[in-house]
Amino acid sequence: MSEINLVCNNKKCRIILNTYAWVTSCSHVFCDNHGSEIFNREKKCPCCNEVLNRHLDIVQTNLNPDESYKSMILCGLRPEIVMDISLRAVTFWNYQMAQEKIIQASNTKHLQEKLEQIKINTKVMERQFQKYILIEMKKVESALKDAEIQRRKTQVIEEKLMEKNRILHQVQSKCESLKLQLISTTVKSTKTEQTSKPLKSHTDFVFAPNLN
Ligand SMILES: [Zn+2]
Numbered sequence: 103m104s105e106i107n108l109v110c111n112n113k114k115c116r117i118i119l120n121t122y123a124w125v126t127s128c129s130h131v132f133c134d135n136h137g138s139e140i141f142n143r144e145k146k147c148p149c150c151n152e153v154l155n156r157h158l159d160i161v162q163t164n165l166n167p168d169e170s171y172k173s174m175i176l177c178g179l180r181p182e183i184v185m186d187i188s189l190r191a192v193t194f195w196n197y198q199m200a201q202e203k204i205i206q207a208s209n210t211k212h213l214q215e216k217l218e219q220i221k222i223n224t225k226v227m228e229r230q231f232q233k234y235i236l237i238e239m240k241k242v243e244s245a246l247k248d249a250e251i252q253r254r255k256t257q258v259i260e261e262k263l264m265e266k267n268r269i270l271h272q273v274q275s276k277c278e279s280l281k282l283q284l285i286s287t288t289v290k291s292t293k294t295e296q297t298s299k300p301l302k303s304h305t306d307f308v309f310a311p312n313l314n
């Protein structure tokens with residue numbers, strides 16, 4: 103069996119034909135489904151609009167004929183007729199192959215155009231992405247700078263606070279020291295006062311005159 107196969111000429115179908123096919127005198131071929139659907143409706147080729155009214159303009163063909171068919175179908179015909187039939191059959195095949203080549207070339211071109219468009223779109227997206235990354239990097243850079251400035255400010259405030267705490271501790275210590283000094287002085291002076299002044303005798307007490 104050949105590697106190359108006919109395909110249904112219905113653009114939306116293009117199924118590989120390897121069992122039965124509907125062949126037309128305008129050199130088109132259709133799968134069993136599309137052939138029966140189209141030609142039961144109208145005798146007109148959907149590919150080239152050729153009117154197919156004549157006898158044998160449309161033929162349903164078995165693409166894998168058995169051995170007895172192959173042995174008998176051309177038997178009895180003169181060699182030039184056999185050659186003529188074969189030539190027409192090969193011409194049909196060549197036309198189909200040429201059409202297939204055109205379709206494949208068109209598909210390839212279409213795919214290449216699509217690929218080119220995808221490449222262009224990818225480049226555009228890449229540029230947009232790079233732009234976006236650059237903007238985001240600048241934002242991050244700016245945020246890091248702000249954070250560093252804030253960190254330094256906080257450090258300065260902390261240092262000032264520490265200095266103020268240190269001064270406060272000094273003042274508190276001084277206060278404590280002065281308080282202790284004051285207490286000590288007061289105690290001393292009280293003691294001195296108590297020792298320098300003797301206890302009064304009972305004669306020293308004077309009763310206050312009664313003013314009533
Ligand atoms: Zn089909």
Ligand SMILES: [Zn+2]
Pocket residue numbers: 126128129130147148149150151152
């Ligand atoms: Zn046709």
